[in-house]
Amino acid sequence: MAEITIKVKGYKCERCGHEWAPRNKKEKPIICPRCKSPYWNKPKKNNS
Numbered sequence: 001m002a003e004i005t006i007k008v009k010g011y012k013c014e015r016c017g018h019e020w021a022p023r024n025k026k027e028k029p030i031i032c033p034r035c036k037s038p039y040w041n042k043p044k045k046n047n048s
C-alpha cells in the first residue's frame with residue numbers, strides 16, 4: 001500500500017499563523033483555538 005497525503009480543508013489564523021482542521025466543517029470557527037482571537041480570519045490592518 002502506498003502512502004498518500006490526504007488533504008483536509010482547514011483554517012489558518014491570520015494573527016498567529018496557527019493551522020487547524022475543524023471538527024465541524026459546516027460551521028466556521030468563532031475563535032482561533034490557539035490564540036483565542038475572534039479575528040483569526042481577518043488580516044491585520046495597518047491603519048496607524
Ligand SMILES: [Zn+2]
Nearest residue numbers: 013016032035
Ligand atoms: Zn491564532
